[in-house]
Amino acid sequence: MSYDRFKEHLSEMHRKAISILKLLNEEEQYRLKNFLNKCYPSQEHYWAVKKLFCHAMYIPMFLIIGRRHFKKLVYIDTHAGPGLAKIGRGDNEIILGSPLISIFWPSVIAQRVRRFSGIIDGFDELYLIEKDQSIEKLLRNIINAAVGHNVDKIIPCLGDCNTKLPKIISELSAESNGNRIDRILVYLFADPYGKLESQLKYNVLKSLTEELTVDVMMTVMSVNIARGLSKLKGLDRERSMEIIFGENVIETLNLKDGARTISPNHVIQAYKRMMGSIGYKKVKFIPVEFAKGTIYHVMLATKGKGKWIDNYVDYIRNKSPQDYDMLKALFLQAIGKQSSIEQY
Numbered sequence: 555m556s557y558d559r560f561k562e563h564l565s566e567m568h569r570k571a572i573s574i575l576k577l578l579n580e581e582e583q584y585r586l587k588n589f590l591n592k593c594y595p596s597q598e599h600y601w602a603v604k605k606l607f608c609h610a611m612y613i614p615m616f617l618i619i620g621r622r623h624f625k626k627l628v629y630i631d632t633h634a635g636p637g638l639a640k641i642g643r644g645d646n647e648i649i650l651g652s653p654l655i656s657i658f659w660p661s662v663i664a665q666r667v668r669r670f671s672g673i674i675d676g677f678d679e680l681y682l683i684e685k686d687q688s689i690e691k692l693l694r695n696i697i698n699a700a701v702g703h704n705v706d707k708i709i710p711c712l713g714d715c716n717t718k719l720p721k722i723i724s725e726l727s728a729e730s731n732g733n734r735i736d737r738i739l740v741y742l743f744a745d746p747y748g749k750l751e752s753q754l755k756y757n758v759l760k761s762l763t764e765e766l767t768v769d770v771m772m773t774v775m776s777v778n779i780a781r782g783l784s785k786l787k788g789l790d791r792e793r794s795m796e797i798i799f800g801e802n803v804i805e806t807l808n809l810k811d812g813a814r815t816i817s818p819n820h821v822i823q824a825y826k827r828m829m830g831s832i833g834y835k836k837v838k839f840i841p842v843e844f845a846k847g848t849i850y851h852v853m854l855a856t857k858g859k860g861k862w863i864d865n866y867v868d869y870i871r872n873k874s875p876q877d878y879d880m881l882k883a884l885f886l887q888a889i890g891k892q893s894s895i896e897q898y
């Protein structure tokens with residue numbers, strides 16, 4: 555299995571992240587490093603590389619196919635973060651985070667791969683939602699430094715995604731004028747931490763997908779969500795599950811017996827069922843490992859037809875490692891910290 559292309563892409567995401575970091579003034583750099591160290595104090599989490607790779611690889615496909623059928627291509631990041639992501643312990647072990655990937659990756663790929671040259675301008679509009687005020691401020695600073703102040707199409711939004719999204723949806727659907735078939739195609743990237751209160755709510759996702767045509771990629775923190783739900787009992791558990799997965803989830807998963815704990819597999823089944831109930835027939839889960847177990851799944855749901863989605867999932871499976879140690883070793887090689895896997 556060759557992971558050369560994987561390493562090349564990580565290397566590019568790292569180089570770009572370092573060059574953006576250098577554009578920040580001293581105070582901004584200090585605040586960013588402080589934030590990243592606070593979020594990820596001592597532990598490494600190279601597993602984050604996988605979701606970012608899945609995200610980056612999806613964008614060119616989305617843009618090239620979407621451009622053939624839709625007039626406007628919109629990106630919505632529900633949990634944007636500061637723009638850069640710290641992956642390992644070292645200060646410089648950073649790569650582009652999801653919002654900056656959505657901004658820069660189209661032009662990177664367009665310049666490298668001739669058949670993607672048409673996507674150079676990227677998305678037509680990008681909404682970047684972040685709940686934490688200081689993180690959202692950092693994101694704005696980074697965008698201003700890396701892209702410039704006058705980029706109207708990039709719209710950072712301070713607030714909870716579950717309250718911000720309905721407004722974005724109604725503005726976009728007013729624009730599409732009820733003619734959703736060929737007007738607007740949305741790529742929604744949802745990357746919450748595992749806390750229950752961070753999750754995108756079923757009702758919000760449902761109304762978004764009723765109003766607009768939307769491809770969804772979501773980090774499903776299956777282990778953490780299962781743990782959080784298992785701690786709740788009776789009606790509290792039922793209510794939380796309904797908020798995240800919609801009504802009747804308890805019955806459908808056969809969880810009426812209140813004493814049972816919720817497993818990561820229940821969480822995956824709940825998402826599968828929920829996406830099916832709002833019209834997604836193609837729902838794929840890519841498991842991501844840490845310390846010999848699955849830590850989260852990347853969920854991809856599209857109403858798009860054709861074989862390309864299966865091809866995309868095969869590409870991720872074949873061209874990026876599932877094993878955590880291998881992922882870590884390749885990342886360290888990609889950023890020039892380690893010359894061989896044996897050395898690791």
Ligand SMILES: C[S@@+](CC[C@H](N)C(=O)[O-])C[C@H]1O[C@@H](n2cnc3c(N)ncnc32)[C@H](O)[C@@H]1O
Binds near residue numbers: 606635639650651713
């Ligand atoms: C896992 S991080 C996102 C990382 C980012 N996607 C990246 O690739 O770098 C989750 C972010 O979501 C924010 N957040 C948590 N709950 C949120 C919510 N309900 N709405 C919007 N943002 C939220 C957190 O402050 C945090 O910055």
